[in-house]
Amino acid sequence: xxxxxxTPIKIxxxxxxxxxxxxxxxxxxxxxxxxxxxxxxxxxxxxTGSALADAWQNAARVIxxxxxVAGGPPGTIYRFDAHDLGAxxxxxxxxxxxxxxxxxxxxxGKVFQNLPPVLIIYGIEGKNFGLGEALSPEVAAAIPExxxxxxxxxxxxxxxxxxxxxxx
Amino acid sequence: xxxKNIKVKYLAxxxxxxxxxxxxKDDTVTRVQLQIFEPPRFFEAFLRGRNFTxxxxxxxxxxxxxxVAYQMSSVHAMERALGVTVSGPLRALRRLLYCGxxxxxxxxxxxxxxxxxxxxxxxxxxxxxxxxxxxKMGLKxxxxxxxxxxxxxxxxxxxxxxxxxxxxxxxxxxxxxPLAEKLKWAxxxxxxxxxxxxxxxxxxxxxxxxxxxxxxxAEYPFNEGRVVSSKGLDLDVADYEQHFVEEHVPxxxxxxxTIKERGPYFAGPLARYNLNFDRLTPLARxxxxxxxxxxxxxxxxxxxVVRAVxxxxxxxxxxxxxxxxxxxxxxxxxxxxxxxxxxxxxxAPRGLLYHRYRIDDSGVIQEAKIVPPTSQNQGxxxxxxxxxxxxxxxxxxxxxxxxxxxxxxxYDPCISCATHFLKLKFERL
Numbered sequence: 001x002x003x004x005x006x007t008p009i010k011i012x013x014x015x016x017x018x019x020x021x022x023x024x025x026x027x028x029x030x031x032x033x034x035x036x037x038x039x040x041x042x043x044x045x046x047x048t049g050s051a052l053a054d055a056w057q058n059a060a061r062v063i064x065x066x067x068x069v070a071g072g073p074p075g076t077i078y079r080f081d082a083h084d085l086g087a088x089x090x091x092x093x094x095x096x097x098x099x100x101x102x103x104x105x106x107x108x109g110k111v112f113q114n115l116p117p118v119l120i121i122y123g124i125e126g127k128n129f130g131l132g133e134a135l136s137p138e139v140a141a142a143i144p145e146x147x148x149x150x151x152x153x154x155x156x157x158x159x160x161x162x163x164x165x166x167x168x
Numbered sequence: 169x170x171x172k173n174i175k176v177k178y179l180a181x182x183x184x185x186x187x188x189x190x191x192x193k194d195d196t197v198t199r200v201q202l203q204i205f206e207p208p209r210f211f212e213a214f215l216r217g218r219n220f221t222x223x224x225x226x227x228x229x230x231x232x233x234x235x236v237a238y239q240m241s242s243v244h245a246m247e248r249a250l251g252v253t254v255s256g257p258l259r260a261l262r263r264l265l266y267c268g269x270x271x272x273x274x275x276x277x278x279x280x281x282x283x284x285x286x287x288x289x290x291x292x293x294x295x296x297x298x299x300x301x302x303x304k305m306g307l308k309x310x311x312x313x314x315x316x317x318x319x320x321x322x323x324x325x326x327x328x329x330x331x332x333x334x335x336x337x338x339x340x341x342x343x344x345x346p347l348a349e350k351l352k353w354a355x356x357x358x359x360x361x362x363x364x365x366x367x368x369x370x371x372x373x374x375x376x377x378x379x380x381x382x383x384x385x386a387e388y389p390f391n392e393g394r395v396v397s398s399k400g401l402d403l404d405v406a407d408y409e410q411h412f413v414e415e416h417v418p419x420x421x422x423x424x425x426t427i428k429e430r431g432p433y434f435a436g437p438l439a440r441y442n443l444n445f446d447r448l449t450p451l452a453r454x455x456x457x458x459x460x461x462x463x464x465x466x467x468x469x470x471x472x473v474v475r476a477v478x479x480x481x482x483x484x485x486x487x488x489x490x491x492x493x494x495x496x497x498x499x500x501x502x503x504x505x506x507x508x509x510x511x512x513x514x515x516a517p518r519g520l521l522y523h524r525y526r527i528d529d530s531g532v533i534q535e536a537k538i539v540p541p542t543s544q545n546q547g548x549x550x551x552x553x554x555x556x557x558x559x560x561x562x563x564x565x566x567x568x569x570x571x572x573x574x575x576x577x578x579y580d581p582c583i584s585c586a587t588h589f590l591k592l593k594f595e596r597l
Binding site: 016047048050054104107108112132 | 304
């Protein structure tokens with residue numbers, strides 16, 4: 001699918017800097033070499049479902065980076081294609097509005113069929129989520145690797161788009 | 169002897185942060201414990217040593233759903249401490265910002281969280297499959313609230329344009345014009361929402377609550393007013409701590425807030441509505457009546473209807489503010505630092521939010537106290553669960569658990585604002 005020429009690629013870091021490893025997604029997007037790809041929109045998001053859905057609206061290719069708890073060793077890096085996720089992400093039944101997050105936004109996007117055509121999720125297994133805690137060493141160590149891999153994906157996408165850009 | 173526990177553990181991600189534990193022995197409810205983790209306690213400590221001007225930008229991080237409330241209570245408390253009054257268009261802009269927050273917060277809760285309970289869906293995702301147009305209307309309505317916040321606040325989630333004394337940059341009238349167009353659609357959508365939720369079936373449940381909210385001489389309350397109750401309290405907010413106390417309870421991080429020598433009380437939309445029905449717009453009052461609400465509603469399950477009515481009010485109020493707005497010459501009132509103490513309360517979507525600060529002569533915060541609405545409602549939530557479960561012990565356990573969760577949702581509690589991957593797990597002992 002052809003990318004919109006204005007903001008075809010969005011990179012969304014999700015998290016909260018007051019909650020230890022929850023900040024991982026934010027740390028990744030802050031570490032991206034933005035000057036190398038000024039045409040890519042970089043977004044920091046607290047991860048509420050509707051904020052995410054708004055953030056990825058009108059984008060052709062999106063990468064979301066978020067801390068996860070999936071049961072692996074802290075610092076483990078996961079990569080998912082959101083279109084391939086069956087019921088892999090459990091939908092929250094939290095009684096609060098705060099439970100309306102990424103998994104809910106993905107599920108609703110599938111119901112309404114309005115997810116971005118390409119939607120990749122990087123997860124970093126977290127350990128410490130306490131208020132005011134620092135990043136755990138394992139997560140801190142994983143961040144440069146995620147930055148490297150996300151940067152590679154962006155550059156591959158941009159190279160992929162180049163012929164179209166030349167034509168226009 | 170038979171005994172059972174209903175355990176709802178809803179913050180699987182961060183163990184021990186939040187849980188609901190109801191113990192039943194021999195057909196008697198023996199214990200109801202709602203465990204809540206409260207980020208504000210951390211922020212009270214974090215604020216000490218910071219400059220008074222930083223309070224709105226720090227406290228807004230407490231909650232991704234109601235950052236405006238934290239900003240508003242903090243700036244009003246600082247302004248009361250420093251003898252500053254914000255009036256005219258700057259005051260109106262603050263109300264407009266609050267309208268945005270109520271629309272987005274209530275929109276999310278009504279459509280995505282609470283409506284599925286009433287219609288028998290496990291969640292909004294399931295509901296969206298059968299009611300796509302309604303869910304889309306709800307999301308669009310909610311988004312208009314976010315648009316107000318991002319237009320005035322500089323961004324949607326943690327607005328950066330609010331300061332002690334006013335704003336960093338007041339918008340031009342033409343900046344607000346696109347919002348007015350959307351709000352005209354939102355007015356119709358909000359009326360439809362009230363009618364829709366008014367048609368749900370509600371469990372029969374009423375208690376003799378003491379409702380507490382702000383009350384203003386002319387307005388439905390956002391930023392200002394006296395602290396009043398349905399059982400006769402009528403105070404300046406400066407006297408709040410003489411009448412309201414916070415108590416430690418052993419099983420939760422959260423403090424329980426009570427009225428001295430009286431006990432728990434009820435804050436939030438239902439309290440505001442019951443104490444300020446006459447301050448709603450004629451359309452909001454009329455639509456509430458059509459939906460079956462009288463001027464006083466004591467059934468907490470009907471809070472979903474009240475949230476819809478407040479959404480309609482906020483839409484109309486936002487439109488009125490935008491129509492009357494003229495950009496002020498200055499975006500903020502001058503504020504001079506000095507040693508001072510001050511407190512304020514504003515009406516967060518979930519209810520009264522009280523802040524108190526003490527700052528030294530160089531403007532450094534020495535003490536901060538934050539009493540969030542969920543801490544105030546915790547006692548009432550537990551009391552409701554106790555009475556409700558006691559009356560419905562004959563229900564099958566899955567249905568009872570469902571209705572307990574629905575009951576907790578009546579209060580839209582702010583259980584943990586800070587992480588995003590929350591999950592719910594059921595545990596039966």
